[in-house]
Amino acid sequence: MKNNKTSILLVEDDLSLGQTLAELLDVNGFEVTWCHNGEEALKYLTNNEPSIIVCDLMMPVMTGEELFLKVRNFRKFDSVPFIIITADVSFESKIKQLQNGVNDFINKPFKIQELILKIQNFLKYKEKLITQSQSPVSNIKLKSRKSDFFEKINEIIIKNIKSDITIEQLAKEVYVSKSTLDKKIRKFKQVNVSTYIREIRLDYAISLIEAGEVNVDTLAIECGFNSTSYFSVCFKNYTNLSPKKYINQKIK
CATH class of the missing domain: 3.40.50.2300 (Response regulator)
Structure with missing residues (x-):
């Protein structure tokens, strides 16, 4: 039937x-x-x-x-x-x-x-x-809509990790306006969209280090940074350690 x-x-x-x-x-x-x-x-x-x-x-x-x-x-x-x-x-x-x-x-x-x-x-x-x-x-295991929204954003950023994804592209992917995306991220993450995208890239770099990657140039490329020097500056600001020091700390 x-x-x-x-x-x-x-x-x-x-x-x-x-x-x-x-x-x-x-x-x-x-x-x-x-x-x-x-x-x-x-x-x-x-x-x-x-x-x-x-x-x-x-x-x-x-x-x-x-x-x-x-x-x-x-x-x-x-x-x-x-x-x-x-x-x-x-x-x-x-x-x-x-x-x-x-x-x-x-x-x-x-x-x-x-x-x-x-x-x-x-x-x-x-x-x-x-x-x-x-x-x-x-x-107890049910996720909130807020969590679902940011999981989707993170997924899109990681999927485009090597490309220079713009705020406009990200907003389009999650079917919200650029201003709505900016307001949500500022409200729940206390940073602007550009900073949030950069932090996701840096978290990805940390996960690569955890997986065994020790070459800083490779990390910069794999995480979508235009230069190794800029990546190193951002990484140090984010973790309080340079990439090399962070890697050495992990492999000891």
């Missing part, structure tokens, strides 16, 4: 494949909503929350990757599994999607049984998580 617990959002621009998948998923007992592109899917998601999203990677109007990144910016979809369908089997493509946070992907061509089993496994896992979340103890 169909119900909301087994609702699937299928996003596929190929009419033949989309029709086939929709029919086969329907036959297997799922309630399927088929959208033909990412924009259509976003409109549907405004008022609906499917149990799982199955989406093609390469589509006109909006790619599957773009749709996934937009969906994950909404907290209510955090627990909705997202499966990418792709004909690109390259290692780089797979790694990129996994780094983005996609739950799984299926390479074309594939058998419907593979998709059905993956969907069923995700739904069982999701149901288990929901059951656990209803325990009073689990409430």
Whole structure:
């Protein structure tokens, strides 16, 4: 019997494949909503929350990757599994999607049984998580919206650690205005946006040192600083130790 617990959002621009998948998923007992592109899917998601999203990677109007990144910016979809369908089997493509946070992907061509089993496994896992979340103890582990917001910002900065990400770009990534971003960071972190980005880079440098990196030039490059001297000055101001002294302290 169909119900909301087994609702699937299928996003596929190929009419033949989309029709086939929709029919086969329907036959297997799922309630399927088929959208033909990412924009259509976003409109549907405004008022609906499917149990799982199955989406093609390469589509006109909006790619599957773009749709996934937009969906994950909404907290209510955090627990909705997202499966990418792709004909690109390259290692780089797979790694990129996994780094983005996609739950799984299926390479074309594939058998419907593979998709059905993956969907069923995700739904069982999701149901288990929901059951656990209803325990009073689990409430202790719930994160605030403020925490979620800064985790997202940190994730974006780390993802672009080697590039000179601007305040405008960062604000765009989290779907807020530049002024709103600046106000939030000043309010909760007591620093401006530029300083916050720099401190995240320096924390990343410290984590690299902890992992065994001892070359200061490499640290500067890996953390997105334009020069080793500027990196050293910033690092000393942040930790009260020069990078070399900090490294020597760690390897003793």
